[in-house]
Amino acid sequence: MKKVLSVVFLVTSIAFSQNRSEKLNDSAMVIYKSNPQKAVELLEKALSISEENETINAIAKSKNNLGIVKRDLGLFTEAKTLSQEALNISEDSIINASAYNNLGACNRNLGLYEEALTAYLMALKIYEAKNMSSEQATVTNNIGTVYSYLGMNKQAIENHLKAKDIFENADNKKGMSEVYNSIAIVYANDGDLNNALTYFKESLRLEEALNSPKGIAESTNNVGAVFYYMGEIDSALVYFNQSVKAERAIGNQTGIGATYNNIASVLIENDRLKEAKAYLDSGYYYTKKAKSVADIETALHNYSQYYEAKKQPQKALDYYKSFTVFKDSILNIATNSKVAELEIQYQTEKKENQILAQHAQLAEKELQVKQKNTIIYGSLGLAFLLGMLGYLLYNQQKLKNRQLKKEGELKTALAKIETQNRLQEQRLRISRDLHDNIGAQLTFIISSIDNLKFGLKNATLKTKEKLSSISEFTSQTIYELRDTIWAMNKEAITFEDLQARITNFINQASEASQDVEFTFYVSETISAQHTFTSVVGMNIYRIIQEAVNNALKYADATAIYVEISEDIDTFLIEVSDDGKGFNIAETELGNGLNNMKKRAREINGSMEYHAAADTGTQIILTVPKNPERKE
Structure with a gap:
């Protein structure tokens, strides 16, 4: 009797331990x-309990869950x-299935794309079944x-959109966030930054x-990265620093390294090289530690x-x-071909199974139709059958x-979308050409002038001043070119975009004129999401820029004030200074004021x-909230 009680107690104890392991996993x-370190601690306890009781599936579940957290x-x-x-x-x-999915994610991050797709397809096959x-x-x-x-x-995009439809129908917000993020990455890689920013912000x-x-x-x-590629450096750095803080809080080495890489890129592009070196070294350290191949490429x-x-x-x-050797070792044509072959193989097998199932269903339906036809022929006669056939043909033609x-x-809608996409691609191509070709040539001109000034040690003061003037004019042209590229990259400019651009310009002016x-x-009543066309937004920015520059050059001002407010249907933009002013009746208008009035x-x-x-001097610009360009 004691022996039976002992066995019952042992079975009950094992069941209790399994239940505890299950709860720890959940x-x-x-x-x-939110707390990956605590999750690791709970999963290690669950694994220990499962190994003591030698419950195979519980051990497998705890190990795989640990793998998911470690991968994150x-x-x-x-x-x-x-x-x-x-x-x-x-x-x-x-x-x-969960283990295959996690193996796919790990292999993808390690640059093993063929192995990643093989694992994902195995997981998908189980979940479909x-x-x-x-x-x-x-x-x-x-x-x-x-x-x-x-x-x-x-x-x-085809795979992301399939996933998007399923998540949205199920109202799965986490899944929707992940798929929006994935779609945004594809748009960003294609150079469609506006769509990328929209999806990244929705994911956030x-x-x-x-x-x-x-x-x-x-x-x-990701939002910071899009702002960086759009040339909005101030916004990019704000988001990147927020991301680093969040990644450090959860201890994600891959995320820390990727974000440090992004910050380093921004600082290098803006010639802040002393600051950039620390972020470069930190980014390379964390990406190598995490063995994240895409981020190691970026660091190199x-x-x-x-x-x-x-x-x-x-x-x-x-x-x-x-960088080139590392990239070539990870990504090559053979890998792409093999990945595509695996996908085709999987889809072919899936279609064949579907065809076999359809054949069986068709055979069954045909048998049922034959039986029904026999009954119809015997009971209702040929006339009723002809009437039914006519009705079916009518419905088929209607459908x-x-x-x-x-x-x-x-087809009409697709043609319209294709036309819009081609126009956007053309705008992006032109802006890239401006940035890569003309921007590089202007930078070369500045460098050449500086070298010429250094070489002409015995040149006259007038010659040196003339060279300095050309260099300053070329630098200003580069700034204006970047502003033009910023506007060209956008179909519409939000008030938030415009405000960030004006803030950046005023900060630069303040640094250059410290006595002002x-x-x-x-x-505060103005909506940050109010949109202008790129033409309207660029003209508003240029008028403010011209007014501030005029105050700096001619007014001998000690204070410059810029204010943007709104009425019911208009925006009011005022630029004023406390300088020496001028007599309007006695002064002939220069190109600056005429250009501002023309832009208005x-x-x-x-104006x-x-x-x-x-x-x-006080300049007041009034702009309708929904302006239409005059012909």
């Missing part, structure tokens, strides 16, 4: 995004080992990410609603750009060679006509100016 996976922390090699160990012993297909739609969507989105890394953007909004530290860190970094490329800016061509060339109409409407006090005020007329606005020796 608790860890709830908190791992950027420890890809360790994470891959844990999920592979889980897969080797697991008897549960759901655990196997189990009819688990959310999990199918997650894996489908991950497959799209592999294509995105390989530059196969068409295939990437969802992550903030979910209060997910990991998601907020990634989305914040940043080093090459840094030493080129430092005018150390040999070091720049050495790092560029390292066919409706389908043809829908196809025509779809600048004040920039914007009414072009956007259906108006007034007042000047007096005792009150300085």
Whole structure:
């Protein structure tokens, strides 16, 4: 009797331990995004309990969950080992699918794209068999990410959109955030920065609603990257610094390294080389530690750009060679071909199974139709059958006509979208050519003039002043070229974009004229999301820029004030100074004031100016909130 009681107690104890292990796993996976270190601690306890009781599937589940958390922390090699160990012993297909998905993510980050796609397809096959739609969507989105890394953007978008439809129908906000983020990356790679920024901001909004530290860190970094490529440096640095803070809080080495790389790129491009070196070294350290191949590529490329800016061509060339060799070792045509072959093989097998199932269904339906026809022939006769056939033919023709109409409407819509995309691509191509070609040539001119000034030691003062004047004019032309590129890259400019641009200009003017006090005020009632066309936004910015420059050059002012306010239907923009003013009746208008008035007329606005020796100069621009350009 005692022996029986002992066996019962042992079985009860094992069941209790298994239940505790299960609860620890569930608790860890709830908190791992916000507190990964605590999640690791809980999962290690769960694994210890499962190993003591020798419960195979519980061991596999704990190991795979540990692998998921480690992968989220950027420890890809360790994470891959844990999920592979889980897969080797697991008897549960759901655990196997999760392990395959995690192996795919690890291999993708390690640059093993063929292995990544193989693992993802194995996971997708299991989830499809189990009819688990959310999990199918997650894996489908991950497959799209592999294509995105390989530059196969068409295939990437197809998979991301499939996942998007499933997540939106299920109102799965986390899944929606991840797929929006993935779509944004593809748009960014294609140079469509406006669409990329829209999707990244939507992803950030969802992550903030979910209060997910990991998601907020990634989305914040992505928004900063788009602002960087759009040339809005101030906004980019703000978002990057927020991202670094969030990544450090959760201990994500890959995220820290990627963000340091981004900050280094911004600083190098803006000639802040002393600051850039620390971020370069930190970014390279964390990306190598995490073994994240895409980020290691970026770090090596940043080093090459840094030493080129430092005018150390040999070091720049050495790092560029390292970057090229590393990139070629990861990404090649054979890999792309093999990945595409695996996808085709999987889809072919899937289609064949569907065709076989359809054949069986058709055979069954044909048998049913034959039986029904026999009954109809015997009971209702030939006349009724002919009537039914006529009715069916009428309905079929009606459906066919409706389908043809829908196809025509779809073709028209697609043609319109294609035309818009071509126009946007042309604008982006022109802006890139301006930046890469004309910008580089102007920079070369400045460098050549500076070298010429240095070489002409015995030149007259007038000659040196003339060279300095040409150099300053060329530098100003570069700034204006960047402003033009900024406007060209946008179909529409939000008030937030315009305010950031004006703030950056006034900060630069303040640094160049330290004896002048600048004040920039914007009414709190103005919506940051109000949009202008790129033409209207650029003209407003140019008028403010011209007014401030005139005050600096001619007014001998000690204070310059810029204010933007609104009425019901208009924006009021005032630029004033406390300088010496001028007599309007006795002064002939120069090109500056005439240009400002012309720009105001072009956007259906108006401009007034007042000047007096005792009150300085005041320029007031009135712009309709929804201006239409005059013909």
